[in-house]
Amino acid sequence: MTPHPTNVTGTPAEALLKVRDLRITFGNSAEVISGVDLAVTPGETLAIVGESGSGKSVTSLAVMGLLGAKGVRIEGAAEFDGQRLNLAHPDSLTGLRGDRMAMIFQEPMTSLNPAFRIGDQIAEAVRCHRDVTEAEARARALDIMRKVGISAPERRMRQYPHELSGGMRQRVMIAMALVNEPALLIADEPTTALDVTIQAQILDLISQLQRDRGMAVVFITHDLGVVAQVAHRVAVMYAGRIAETGTVEQVFNDPQHPYTIGLLGSIPSLTGPRTRLATVPGSVPSPAEMPKGCRFSTRCPFAQPKCAEQPRLRELAAGHRAACHYAPLELSFGTAA
Ligand SMILES: Nc1ncnc2c1ncn2[C@@H]1O[C@H](COP(=O)(O)OP(=O)(O)O)[C@@H](O)[C@H]1O
Ligand code: SF4
Ligand SMILES: [Mg+2]
Incomplete structure (x- = not known):
């Protein structure tokens, strides 16, 4: 882990993303997220850890405007780069998502469309948010594919998702998330399903891109070794609340x-x-x-x-x-x- 350039405690004034008192309820059941606060600064990695069912995914989906389930109620205040986000209306986040903020998942097929070629999907992610020609979009797709370590990218661009290995699909998903140079990346257990060698490569890749671009990263994981490797700060979630938060050193050495x-x-x-x-x-x-x-x-x-x-x-x-x-x-x- 590289030291965070500013202050690891991330004072709210410099936060890129701030979430205050997030509350989420599905239908008539009890609240699943009850008063969660999060903040992440540019260049910083915040890890969210906790057992399955703690509310890590629901929290990050809400922040990305991807929690579109029927009957879901989202309350709380959020700001991204000084701009208020209306989390209660996920549609209001459509313009930011895939542009200034992006998300990657454990299962890449969540973001890849099996019916389209890889190159077309990444180029389309560019053209959704940038006023560029088809040729320029393809050039950017090719460039990001090289940066995320995809070998023979010209050939890969013509392939369909099912023709790739799991690790390669994960790289394609990361390429698609990063092609528009987001300021914030939320990674929800992106390496859990991969073998350790590929996992290490993907973690290195995210860290390197983060250093190069000063990207803020929210990294959701079960794996405490990964937290120690990539994160500056950690939030431990339990049953829809934050149980403990601090720098990685504070939480690991003095829980x-x-x-x-x-x-x-x-x-x-x-x-x-x-x-x-x-x-x-x-x-x-x-x-x-x-x-x-x-x-x-x-x-x-x-x-x-x-x-x-x-x-x-x-x-x-x-x-x-x-x-x-x-x-x-x-x-x-x-x-x-
Ligand atoms: N669409 C949904 N409808 C109702 N409850 C849900 C839905 N999605 C998640 N939950 C509930 O929210 C809680 C948190 O889930 P989740 O965020 O997926 O946990 P984690 O990612 O930490 O494993 C769980 O109790 C889960 O059952
Ligand atoms: S001792 Fe602390 S963690 Fe344990 S039940 Fe009481 S308040 Fe909760
Ligand atoms: Mg989850």
Whole structure:
């Protein structure tokens, strides 16, 4: 990981993307996202980690205006490059998406159309947002394909998605996301399905493009090794809320929320051999069975009666926040009733 050029705590004033008090509800069921704040600055990588079902994808889809499900209600304030985003009306984000902000997914076929040649799809992504000729669009497609390490790009342009390997499809999807030089890239588990060699290449590629262009990246992953490798800051999500956030060093070396401590295993370390999330006994409660107060209380080994009240995300050190009544832990445990 390269040091972030500005300040790793990302003061809101310089944030490219700011999200305040995001709340998402599907139909008549309970809220699945309940008051999430996020900020990411140019050149910075924010990792979002958490078990399956924590709300990582729903959060990022809402920010991209891609959560178009019927009956979905999105509340909260968001700003992108000083401009207010109306998350409640995903259509209002159509002009930004694929242009100044782009997203890549675990499964590239989510973004690739199986019926069209690769070159036509990337060129079309250019022509959707830029007033250029067909020839210029194809030249840009070819250029980005080379930059993301696609060999024989002229030949690849004529191929269909099913003719490519998984790793190559992933590169094509990244090329398509980056062809218009977005200021923000949201990557939702983009390497989870790939073998480790390809995964490492893709991570290097994203980091390199980020350095070259000062792009802000929100990187969603299960893999703590990946967080240590690519991220400056990390937000740990649990059941639709942020449990803990801070710099990678703060959260890995000095975790303060019992959930984070559980995920990191008993001996948190930035350099240890552990790369996967450790298993925390139990599972994320469904929105319908969410406990009152601290949502982690059904699994927390330290739960107390007070935990029936919702803990605030409190600042413990500059930029390091945790939502636990008893943080900082080493000072409180043992004395708590
Ligand atoms: N279209 C939907 N309708 C109803 N509930 C949904 C929908 N999409 C996601 N959810 C719920 O939102 C929660 C968060 O899901 P998700 O963001 O996919 O988690 P993650 O990406 O962290 O694994 C889950 O409880 C999931 O069941
Ligand atoms: S508030 Fe209580 S239940 Fe929640 S993480 Fe802290 S100790 Fe555990
Ligand atoms: Mg997901």
